[in-house]
Amino acid sequence: MGETDRIIQEFTSGEYKEGFVTDVEQEFVPKGLNEDIIRTISRLKDEPEWLLEFRLDAFRKWQAMEMPRWPHLDLPEIDFQDIIYYAAPKKDKDRPKEIDPKLAETFEKLGIPLKERDVLAGVVAVDAVFDSVSVTTTFRKTLAEKGIIFCSFSEAVKEHPDLVRKYLASVVPAGDNYFAALNSAVFSDGSFCYIPKGVRCPMDLSSYFRINAKGTGQFERTLIVADEGSFVSYMEGCTAPMRDEQQLHAAVVEIIVEKDADVKYSTVQNWYPGDADGKGGILNLVTKRGICKGDGAHLSWTQVETGSAITWKYPSTILKGDNTASEFYSVAVTNNCQQADTGTKMIHIGRNTRSRIVSKGISAGRSQNSYRGLVRMGAGAKNARNYSQCDSLLIGSKCGAHTFPVIRSDNPTAIVEHEATTSKISEDQLFYCNQRGIGPEEAVGLIVNGYAREVLSRLPMEFAVEAQKLLQVSLEGSVG
Amino acid sequence: MGYGNYIDPFAALRPDYTVGAGEKLELTFVVLPGESRDIDVAIDLVGEGAEVSLKGLYLCGGDERVNFRILMHHRAGGCVSRQLFNGIAGGTSRVTFDGRIIVAPDAQQTEAYQENHNIVLTDGAHVETTPQLEIYADDVKCSHGATTGRLDEDALFYMRTRGVPEAEAKVLQMISFLSPVTESLSEAERERTNQKIITLL
Numbered sequence: 001m002g003e004t005d006r007i008i009q010e011f012t013s014g015e016y017k018e019g020f021v022t023d024v025e026q027e028f029v030p031k032g033l034n035e036d037i038i039r040t041i042s043r044l045k046d047e048p049e050w051l052l053e054f055r056l057d058a059f060r061k062w063q064a065m066e067m068p069r070w071p072h073l074d075l076p077e078i079d080f081q082d083i084i085y086y087a088a089p090k091k092d093k094d095r096p097k098e099i100d101p102k103l104a105e106t107f108e109k110l111g112i113p114l115k116e117r118d119v120l121a122g123v124v125a126v127d128a129v130f131d132s133v134s135v136t137t138t139f140r141k142t143l144a145e146k147g148i149i150f151c152s153f154s155e156a157v158k159e160h161p162d163l164v165r166k167y168l169a170s171v172v173p174a175g176d177n178y179f180a181a182l183n184s185a186v187f188s189d190g191s192f193c194y195i196p197k198g199v200r201c202p203m204d205l206s207s208y209f210r211i212n213a214k215g216t217g218q219f220e221r222t223l224i225v226a227d228e229g230s231f232v233s234y235m236e237g238c239t240a241p242m243r244d245e246q247q248l249h250a251a252v253v254e255i256i257v258e259k260d261a262d263v264k265y266s267t268v269q270n271w272y273p274g275d276a277d278g279k280g281g282i283l284n285l286v287t288k289r290g291i292c293k294g295d296g297a298h299l300s301w302t303q304v305e306t307g308s309a310i311t312w313k314y315p316s317t318i319l320k321g322d323n324t325a326s327e328f329y330s331v332a333v334t335n336n337c338q339q340a341d342t343g344t345k346m347i348h349i350g351r352n353t354r355s356r357i358v359s360k361g362i363s364a365g366r367s368q369n370s371y372r373g374l375v376r377m378g379a380g381a382k383n384a385r386n387y388s389q390c391d392s393l394l395i396g397s398k399c400g401a402h403t404f405p406v407i408r409s410d411n412p413t414a415i416v417e418h419e420a421t422t423s424k425i426s427e428d429q430l431f432y433c434n435q436r437g438i439g440p441e442e443a444v445g446l447i448v449n450g451y452a453r454e455v456l457s458r459l460p461m462e463f464a465v466e467a468q469k470l471l472q473v474s475l476e477g478s479v480g
Numbered sequence: 481m482g483y484g485n486y487i488d489p490f491a492a493l494r495p496d497y498t499v500g501a502g503e504k505l506e507l508t509f510v511v512l513p514g515e516s517r518d519i520d521v522a523i524d525l526v527g528e529g530a531e532v533s534l535k536g537l538y539l540c541g542g543d544e545r546v547n548f549r550i551l552m553h554h555r556a557g558g559c560v561s562r563q564l565f566n567g568i569a570g571g572t573s574r575v576t577f578d579g580r581i582i583v584a585p586d587a588q589q590t591e592a593y594q595e596n597h598n599i600v601l602t603d604g605a606h607v608e609t610t611p612q613l614e615i616y617a618d619d620v621k622c623s624h625g626a627t628t629g630r631l632d633e634d635a636l637f638y639m640r641t642r643g644v645p646e647a648e649a650k651v652l653q654m655i656s657f658l659s660p661v662t663e664s665l666s667e668a669e670r671e672r673t674n675q676k677i678i679t680l681l
Contacts, residue, residue, distance in 0.1 A: 069485075069486050069487040070486060070487060071486055072484065072486055072614075073484050073485075073486060074484030074485055074486075075484070075485060075486070339484075368484070377628075379603065392613075392615070394615070394617075394618035394620075395618070396618060397585070397586070397588070397617060397618045397619070398585070399616075399618070400614070400615060400616045401613075401615050402612070402613055402614045402615060403611075403612060403613040403624070404610070404612045405610065405611065405612075405626070406608070406609075406610045407607075407608065407609045407610070407626055407628060408606070408607070408608045409598070409600055409606070409607045409608075409628040410603075410605075410606050411600065411603070412600040412601055412602055412603060412605065412630050413630055414600075414628070414629075415627070415628070415629040415630065416626075416627060416628045416629070417625075417626075417627045417629075418611070418624075418625060418626045418627070419623070419624075419625045420611075420613060420623060420624050420625070421622070421623040422613060422615050422620060422621075422622040422623070423620075423621065423622075424618045424619060424620075
């Protein structure tokens with residue numbers, strides 16, 4: 001096969017490059033969900049009694065709840081008894097300390113370095129999660145010198161139980177919503193991060209989530225605590241193999257930002273989106289919430305959503321302290337049969353709180369893309385200010401783009417502004433590019449990147465490059 | 481309408497007006513102080529070239545409850561709809577504005593705009609606005625905007641430096657805030673509406 005043919009074939013068939021499966025021996029708990037399963041998970045992870053109680057309490061709450069029916073989605077019936085809630089790669093007994101080379105290879109292939117290299121620029125500490133367990137966390141020692149704790153959630157429960165107990169479920173209570181309750185009952189692993197007072201984290205921290213095993217779900221939990229005056233930039237990435245069945249991913253992320261601390265949280269979500277006919281893919285049903293607890297705290301969310309068959313996600317901020325600020329920058333791309341209902345909530349409680357929302361939705365194929373948001377000005381939110389802008393871009397006549405913002409104001413001095421537009425890529429823009437020798441696909445990529453620039457420019461550098469490529473790949477085949 | 485298996489609060493709303501090809505509909509709603517109202521309006525645009533202009537204003541100074549629910553359904557292509565709702569909430573009033581524009585699949589060349597602006601005068605007043613777009617066609621121009629805020633301090637200051645008493649300056653600003661809506665009213669109605677503004681202070 002000639003080089004050109006190979007490139008063409010690679011281009012047309014290999015849309016989702018991360019869709020491979022790692023062949024590694026794994027241990028599972030039996031299928032299904034009941035108190036015994038939860039006890040088993042807790043036992044396997046060697047958890048203290050209080051955490052088991054927390055799980056069981058959440059499970060009982062979940063049983064009394066119903067699937068949310070308000071999102072603008074065609075949510076399939078999920079059979080929660082047909083899911084394996086815990087899957088972990090078996091540890092090699094001869095080398096218990098080392099990472100299975102197959103796993104290392106997997107993450108290498110995904111471009112996630114598990115070895116600590118001496119790199120001059122762009123050093124990132126990674127917590128790599130494979131199905132239900134954290135494989136490794138890099139740069140722990142370097143970070144520990146500064147007093148920073150960055151480890152898997154399970155380790156944090158053992159080594160820093162006081163911190164975990166203090167902050168766990170303080171932002172997203174166990175019974176917050178249907179999927180958060182489910183997560184609280186069965187969560188497996190995730191990342192824990194604590195930045196002590198006045199420390200500026202010297203490198204970006206990152207979690208990488210990988211679903212591998214068939215018939216499983218991933219339920220990770222991330223807890224980030226930034227103590228007074230600290231700063232951290234946190235990134236999250238994720239992929240999964242290509243399968244015909246849909247897999248459930250229900251995560252919870254909690255962020256606590258104390259006085260004058262600053263947290264920047266970035267996500268590039270690239271779960272398997274399903275094939276062109278909507279078969280398979282990940283159901284991404286996630287609760288993310290942060291609280292600007294102390295005065296002057298700052299939390300910034302940046303997300304690029306390109307994957308998942310269904311996305312249901314609203315990273316939110318509670319602006320509790322005075323003079324706190326939060327931003328939400330989002331690009332959500334849907335193609336083929338993907339569905340996304342995503343946005344944010346900004347809850348203003350403190351005085352002089354500021355928030356800014358910039359959301360860019362792009363829908364192509366037969367996909368449905370919705371922005372849903374809430375801006376709430378509490379009675380005490382004196383002089384609070386919000387500005388929201390939500391733009392939707394439609395590519396093709398079979399897709400949908402929707403905007404559902406809610407604005408509540410209980411304060412005469414608070415100012416809220418919301419603006420939304422919907423449009424398509426104009427013929428003129430395309431014609432202009434074509435005329436200069438840029439093909440239709442490339443032209444769309446160019447225009448989309450320009451459209452999303454305001455958000456992409458907020459991402460840490462390595463992420464920005466990846467996100468730009470992803471946008472291009474996600475929209476492949478949507479023109480014409 | 482509808483898509484997927486979610487529960488849509490607008491699904492039960494039946495159209496009050498059906499606007500056909502080349503037809504034009506203009507409606508203006510005025511809610512004066514002391515009135516509590518639930519206003520549900522659903523409009524279907526079913527023929528090419530249909531045009532709808534919907535305007536509304538509300539003045540609440542006591543314990544009024546005013547709820548707007550507006551559904552603008554573009555079922556045919558080539559139609560234009562414009563909506564503008566401006567209101568002032570004082571006292572312990574509660575105002576909700578729940579508006580949705582739906583553009584059906586194949587309703588191409590649609591133009592649909594919706595705006596809702598609110599001024600909150602007092603600590604006790606509550607305003608909730610939910611402008612929504614649900615769009616299933618690509619060759620469209622749709623936008624919505626919503627604001628809640630207070631009277632412009634700078635403008636008040638400017639007027640006061642020129643000898644306009646505070647109360648009058650506020651009234652003037654409110655008159656101008658409502659004028660894009662009141663201009664659609666008859667002279668007498670506009671006068672009557674403007675007279676009521678003073679009662680909000």
